[in-house]
Amino acid sequence: MQTQQLGRLSVRKVMEMEDGMPLSMIFPQIVGADLARLAGWHHDPDLTADPASSTLMLSMHSFVVTLNGRNVLIDSCNGNCKQRSVPSVHMLDTPYLSNLAAIGLAPEDIDMVMCTHLHFDHVGWNTRLENGRWVPSFPNARYIFGKRDYEHWAAQDMVPPHREAFDDSVLPVVEAGLADIVDVESPTAALLEIGDGIWLEPAFGHSPGCCTIHARAGGAEAIFWGDVIHHPIQLVRPGLPLAFDDDPAAAVAVRKSVLERVADSDTMCFPAHFRGTSAGQVLRDGDAYRYRFAEA
Known part of the structure; x- marks a missing residue:
């Protein structure tokens, strides 16, 4: 993904890896007609015309937002x-x-770390192993954790892999005094102010306290929707439940609300798991939606 410049803020992507699972395991309700509709606007080499032989590949990456000289x-x-x-x-x-260094940043250059939620694949690089101990990877950053998710996983003793991640990727940050645990029941500013800065909005469903992160600074709004939407096939079938959702009905309602909000607008979307350039815009497509990926 090339740098996306939106007014005074810029967004860059930091790649970690890709991983995949059988499509039929994640979305057993998907049929061939859904894949054909997706193929009309998106080519994915791991999807075939047959759901049974298709693989749902997801990208694992971070985004770095730079605003007023601060890196989030x-x-x-x-x-x-x-x-x-x-x-x-x-x-x-x-x-x-x-890969972080390739965009010109060292861990010490990160001023803030924000997690849309506290699942294992969204918190892992919060810490790194040093002399047998987990220490914050970004020593100069404040880490923003949602209170609902934090309290939920703190109360769970044996729920792998998310409790595993809580123990080695969240608690050490708290113990180091670098965490801000925020109550996101309504839009909450993280940097500057709502509408001209970076802020969080509640999107509870996929996890008990998951949020969307928004940024705007003199240009189009950016939305980092985390796991509200995992894969482009969900734009074809936004009403499908996901086995990994804590509250499937709430997650579906949030997904539909987000898509309705951003569709046919200038909002630039930054999905947590879309492959390729990842960034793009949502467009209406009859009774569903499609996605226009940003240029590579």
Whole structure:
């Protein structure tokens, strides 16, 4: 993804990895007609005309928003050296920090880390292993955690992999005194002010306290929707529940609301798991939606 410049703010992507699962495992309700409709505006080499032989591939990446000289990293992926009960992300060794360096930033250059929610694939690089201890990866940053998610996972003793991630990627940040646990029941400013800065809005459903992150500074609005929408196929069938949602009905309502809000507007969307350039805009497509990816 090339740098997206929206007024006074810029957005860059930091890649970690890709991972995939059988489409029929995640969305068993998807039929061939849905895939044909998606193929009309999006080519995915891992999707075929047959749902049974299709793979749902997801990108794992962060975004860095730069505004007024401050760098805000959004969603910190899986992390390296993490003990996980999910085999595909267990004990990873990815070039994430090298990819951060490739856009000209060191960990010390990050001023704020914001997590749309506290699932394992959105918090992992909050910490890194140093002399057998988990220490904050971004030592000069304040880390913003939503209170609902924080309290939910703090109360769970044995729910892998999210409790695993809470223990090694969230608690060490809190113990280091770098965390701000915020109550996001309504739009809440994180940097500058709502409408001219970076702020969070509640999007509860996929996780108990997940949020969308918004940024605007003299140009089009940016929305970082986290896991409200995982894959472009959900624009064809936005009403489909997802097995990973904490509250599927609430998650569907949030997804429909977000799509309705941004469709046919100048809002630039930054999905947490879309492949390719990731960034783009939502357009109406009859009774559903389609996505116009930004240029590479």
